Amino acid sequence: MLGILGKLLISASFVTSIGAMVFYYISANKDEDRTLKLGNWLFTAKTTFLVIASGILIYLIFQHQFQYYYVFNYTSLDLTPRYLFSAFYGGQEGSFMLWILFSALFGFGLMKWTRAPYKAPVLFFLTLTQVFLLSMLLGWDIFGLKLGASPFRTIAEEMPNAPFLQANPDFVPSDGSGLNDLLKSPWMMIHPPVLFIGFAMMTIPYCFAMAALWKQQYHKWIGPALPWTLSANVALLTAIFLGGYWAYVTLSFGGYWAWDPVENASLVPWLIGTAGIHTMIIQRKSAIAQKSSILFAILAYVAVVYETFLTRSGILGSSSVHSFVDLGLYNQLLAFMLVVTLVGLGLFFWRYKELPSPEKESSILSREFMTVTGAMMLLILGLVIILGTSSPILGRLFVENPTPPEISFYNTWSMPIAMIMALLTVIGQYLFWNKHDAESLASALINPLLVTSAVTILSVIFGDVRDLYYMVYLFCGFFAIVGNAWIMIKLAMKNPKVIGGSLTHVGFGLLLVGILASSAYNEPLVDQKTANYNAAVERGEVTDEQGFKVTQKEEMLLLNLNEPIMIDNRYMVTYEGYELDNSVRRGQQTYKILFEPIDGGKPFYMNPEVYPMLTSSTQENIQWSVDPDVRTGLMSDIYMYVGGSSYVEQQNEWVKKNAEMMQNVASQDTAGIQKDSVNVQSFNMNPGQSIDVGNYTIRFVNYVQTDSTELPPNTTIGVRAEIELIHPASNRVITLDPLFAVYSENGQSYIFSPPAFASDFDLEFQFTEINPQENSIELTVTGLEEEYEPEWVLVVADEKPFISVVWTGTFILMIGFSISIFRHWGREKEKNSD
Amino acid sequence: MKPKLIIGIVAIVGFTSLLMYNFGESISTYTTFEGAGERSTAHIPGTWDDEKEAEFSLETKRFTFYMKDEDGVSKKVVYSKPKPNNFEQADQLVVIGEMRGDTFYANEMLMKCPSKYNDTDPGQFTEAVEG
Numbered sequence: 001m002l003g004i005l006g007k008l009l010i011s012a013s014f015v016t017s018i019g020a021m022v023f024y025y026i027s028a029n030k031d032e033d034r035t036l037k038l039g040n041w042l043f044t045a046k047t048t049f050l051v052i053a054s055g056i057l058i059y060l061i062f063q064h065q066f067q068y069y070y071v072f073n074y075t076s077l078d079l080t081p082r083y084l085f086s087a088f089y090g091g092q093e094g095s096f097m098l099w100i101l102f103s104a105l106f107g108f109g110l111m112k113w114t115r116a117p118y119k120a121p122v123l124f125f126l127t128l129t130q131v132f133l134l135s136m137l138l139g140w141d142i143f144g145l146k147l148g149a150s151p152f153r154t155i156a157e158e159m160p161n162a163p164f165l166q167a168n169p170d171f172v173p174s175d176g177s178g179l180n181d182l183l184k185s186p187w188m189m190i191h192p193p194v195l196f197i198g199f200a201m202m203t204i205p206y207c208f209a210m211a212a213l214w215k216q217q218y219h220k221w222i223g224p225a226l227p228w229t230l231s232a233n234v235a236l237l238t239a240i241f242l243g244g245y246w247a248y249v250t251l252s253f254g255g256y257w258a259w260d261p262v263e264n265a266s267l268v269p270w271l272i273g274t275a276g277i278h279t280m281i282i283q284r285k286s287a288i289a290q291k292s293s294i295l296f297a298i299l300a301y302v303a304v305v306y307e308t309f310l311t312r313s314g315i316l317g318s319s320s321v322h323s324f325v326d327l328g329l330y331n332q333l334l335a336f337m338l339v340v341t342l343v344g345l346g347l348f349f350w351r352y353k354e355l356p357s358p359e360k361e362s363s364i365l366s367r368e369f370m371t372v373t374g375a376m377m378l379l380i381l382g383l384v385i386i387l388g389t390s391s392p393i394l395g396r397l398f399v400e401n402p403t404p405p406e407i408s409f410y411n412t413w414s415m416p417i418a419m420i421m422a423l424l425t426v427i428g429q430y431l432f433w434n435k436h437d438a439e440s441l442a443s444a445l446i447n448p449l450l451v452t453s454a455v456t457i458l459s460v461i462f463g464d465v466r467d468l469y470y471m472v473y474l475f476c477g478f479f480a481i482v483g484n485a486w487i488m489i490k491l492a493m494k495n496p497k498v499i500g501g502s503l504t505h506v507g508f509g510l511l512l513v514g515i516l517a518s519s520a521y522n523e524p525l526v527d528q529k530t531a532n533y534n535a536a537v538e539r540g541e542v543t544d545e546q547g548f549k550v551t552q553k554e555e556m557l558l559l560n561l562n563e564p565i566m567i568d569n570r571y572m573v574t575y576e577g578y579e580l581d582n583s584v585r586r587g588q589q590t591y592k593i594l595f596e597p598i599d600g601g602k603p604f605y606m607n608p609e610v611y612p613m614l615t616s617s618t619q620e621n622i623q624w625s626v627d628p629d630v631r632t633g634l635m636s637d638i639y640m641y642v643g644g645s646s647y648v649e650q651q652n653e654w655v656k657k658n659a660e661m662m663q664n665v666a667s668q669d670t671a672g673i674q675k676d677s678v679n680v681q682s683f684n685m686n687p688g689q690s691i692d693v694g695n696y697t698i699r700f701v702n703y704v705q706t707d708s709t710e711l712p713p714n715t716t717i718g719v720r721a722e723i724e725l726i727h728p729a730s731n732r733v734i735t736l737d738p739l740f741a742v743y744s745e746n747g748q749s750y751i752f753s754p755p756a757f758a759s760d761f762d763l764e765f766q767f768t769e770i771n772p773q774e775n776s777i778e779l780t781v782t783g784l785e786e787e788y789e790p791e792w793v794l795v796v797a798d799e800k801p802f803i804s805v806v807w808t809g810t811f812i813l814m815i816g817f818s819i820s821i822f823r824h825w826g827r828e829k830e831k832n833s834d
Numbered sequence: 835m836k837p838k839l840i841i842g843i844v845a846i847v848g849f850t851s852l853l854m855y856n857f858g859e860s861i862s863t864y865t866t867f868e869g870a871g872e873r874s875t876a877h878i879p880g881t882w883d884d885e886k887e888a889e890f891s892l893e894t895k896r897f898t899f900y901m902k903d904e905d906g907v908s909k910k911v912v913y914s915k916p917k918p919n920n921f922e923q924a925d926q927l928v929v930i931g932e933m934r935g936d937t938f939y940a941n942e943m944l945m946k947c948p949s950k951y952n953d954t955d956p957g958q959f960t961e962a963v964e965g
Binding site: 252380384387388391394395397398399400401402403404405406408409412413546548551552553554555556558613621623624625626643644792794796 | 849853854856857858860861862863864875877890892895896912914915916917919920922923934935937939941
């Protein structure tokens with residue numbers, strides 16, 4: 001019932017949207033107020049229908065109505081309310097709904113604050129985009145032509161041919177298939193909504209630019225459009241940051257950015273939007289750059305729609321780890337993209353001749369030239385990234401069946417562009433606030449350049465930077481920081497309200513330096529032996545059994561329980577066991593890994609986690625997932641995840657054995673399994689260490705002095721080991737002290753290690769070896785039934801320098817943009833109240 | 835034509851051709867073990883050959899398994915990282931690396947999974963009915 005109501009509401013929302021669009025069109029064409037009001041009325045009705053429909057979907061999710069495919073596919077009974085709520089936008093259909101909801105919300109803002117002549121056309125274009133987005137949710141079937149995929153479709157509608165449904169049409173699954181474990185994260189609550197706020201807001205500059213072209217009013221639109229564009233940028237930047245941070249702390253790919261198409265989908269609109277902000281600011285000051293402002297505003301939204309098309313049409317297929325499922329929306333998405341692009345660019349070129357051009361060209365040393373060049377660089381960077389992301393389509397120009405480009409493609413191109421941008425920010429800012437000729441500019445830049453050079457040299461020395469290109473890059477980054485900070489301080493003394501721009505550029509500089517430091521100087525934490533091995537691999541000295549050169553380095557760390565290992569000559573790292581905890585996730589192990597800095601710093605623990613993915617594990621196979629631990633520091637982060645452990649292996653074997661046993665039972669094969677008795681075993685132990693074998697705990701307490709009368713003649717070494725044999729079941733502790741002695745006879749050395757007996761348990765202990773370097777002994781035990789299985793954990797640990805600088809740079813960018821929002825919005829409000 | 839315009843056009847053409855050239859170089863085509871040749875970053879799609887042993891060795895710290903490429907040829911693959919978590923579930927693997935002799939050394943591996951995020955296996959429903 002509710003599902004049908006939901007479908008009807010979405011259809012009603014779609015129809016009223018079209019109505020609103022028509023009235024806005026008439027109003028814009030005739031400058032009528034009456035039709036504008038009708039449009040607003042329909043817009044409100046549309047929004048109301050959609051809000052109710054969303055409410056119904058959330059209600060169905062909370063009521064576990066698994067007959068609905070969306071509810072079945074993204075939720076399950078065990079989800080907590082907050083993840084049930086985030087499941088609303090966890091799938092493609094729901095995320096469209098959320099996007100339109102935000103877009104509608106901002107529509108009311110536009111209704112309130114936008115003035116004639118832009119009001120009606122702006123709302124027309126906004127509604128146009130909403131009509132397209134709503135059409136994705138319709139689920140109409142017009143003579144076999146499918147329009148949209150409804151979030152309210154039932155399982156029967158989704159899979160009409162499934163045999164179990166033909167047998168029982170009213171079948172309702174007892175539980176849903178659940179939300180992907182990786183999405184069960186607090187970040188899931190916040191990241192997608194912020195992203196869709198950004199996407200929805202990025203529509204607004206497009207609408208204003210189109211309105212300006214329509215009404216042939218090319219200047220005033222930037223007044224209201226600028227604060228909206230700035231806000232869209234802050235929202236997108238926040239979303240990018242949240243996504244990057246989420247990936248960094250919960251996924252095991254080891255970084256905050258991987259140039260994945262879905263990540264690029266939010267970066268490119270941000271870059272082009274930022275380009276638009278630059279030209280709008282210049283246009284406001286000096287009445288040039290009208291053309292580029294309009295063009296950037298159009299392209300920023302085209303980028304949003306194009307990237308939506310790429311990630312949601314199924315075209316990326318295997319090239320992205322998290323593209324959406326193909327819902328058969330390819331044609332609709334293509335139509336959406338083509339309409340937005342062709343109408344946008346078509347109107348732009350239609351009016352192109354009319355668009356005002358600057359009377360005289362600006363000189364190179366002018367704020368106009370610098371800022372517009374900077375904006376162009378942002379656009380070029382955006383286009384390069386679009387090209388890379390489009391490899392499944394554009395790659396066909398070169399090869400059949402193209403793969404995504406190598407990561408180096410993005411890095412090779414973005415680095416020099418970023419360096420040019422960094423230099424432009426400083427020169428641009430100097431010219432923005434003061435007129436300069438070449439000479440005065442040079443003298444103004446002397447001090448910042450000196451400071452930059454000093455900082456660069458220091459960081460090259462202390463950071464051991466050997467790559468010349470990196471040195472130049474660092475210089476550019478530091479120049480952006482120092483130069484812009486210099487201006488910012490001067491401005492802040494006069495008028496703190498105007499520091500937004502220079503502060504943003506400081507953030508950009510920090511970001512550049514942080515990105516290089518954290519990615520190019522990322523060091524795997526390994527022990528000395530592995531480090532030597534890796535160095536040999538790097539020199540090309542290692543060959544494998546078949547005589548081929550080994551190129552793969554070892555970047556893992558094997559830690560045995562309570563056996564400290566020296567890492568990187570800086571830390572003693574000890575695995576102290578794991579804790580099983582069912583409170584957060586069933587079967588979750590939290591590993592305790594102690595880091596003791598050998599320079600006497602404060603010891604700390606890393607606690608990476610491993611947990612079974614319940615939604616995709618079966619009785620024959622547990623699928624494990626990892627949750628890395630990140631220790632954030634001012635200078636560097638330590639990042640660690642578990643690649644395997646004895647516990648995980650045991651569980652896997654147990655499950656496998658269980659599955660085999662089931663098969664054995666089925667085939668009536670009841671042959672008993674012969675257990676091998678492991679008669680003699682040797683253990684290496686340090687003083688104080690204990691190991692668990694079968695029913696016993698064996699502890700090597702310490703060395704003890706021995707009485708010389710018990711030793712053979714001519715003994716050079718004679719020592720005993722105090723051993724505790726603990727049998728928890730009977731609560732008994734037996735202390736033994738086996739002897740180890742080296743004596744010489746006839747010029748030859750002999751070892752004397754008589755067995756010590758624990759007769760109660762029929763065990764025999766021998767102290768068979770001593771390793772003074774490692775301060776360990778070898779203990780040989782005879783008579784144990786169980787084989788000793790050491791507890792181990794395999795971790796991948798990285799040290800990432802200055803990730804904190806990346807975050808700081810991002811935060812400063814956000815703050816800088818926000819200061820600018822207040823400045824430009826404050827001026828807009830004054831105009832509104834006039 | 836104005837000299838500035840010519841310089842502009844030359845710059846744009848130069849930049850674009852360089853960009854496209856580099857783009858063309860940095861993408862490759864999905865191939866097979868046989869087609870991998872000398873390339874150091876061959877992308878080979880295939881499926882895990884689960885009849886042969888797959889194991890992570892604690893000594894060499896390498897994960898070794900056999901993969902069948904699209905021609906059905908099964909070859910040994912050595913991966914220098916821990917066994918990926920969703921390895922067994924993957925219905926398609928893409929290994930990226932180079933072929934040396936009869937062994938493929940993968941530096942990267944992508945898994946395409948029938949995950950909950952993407953789609954549902956209708957088989958689950960039959961289970962639910964029986965249960």
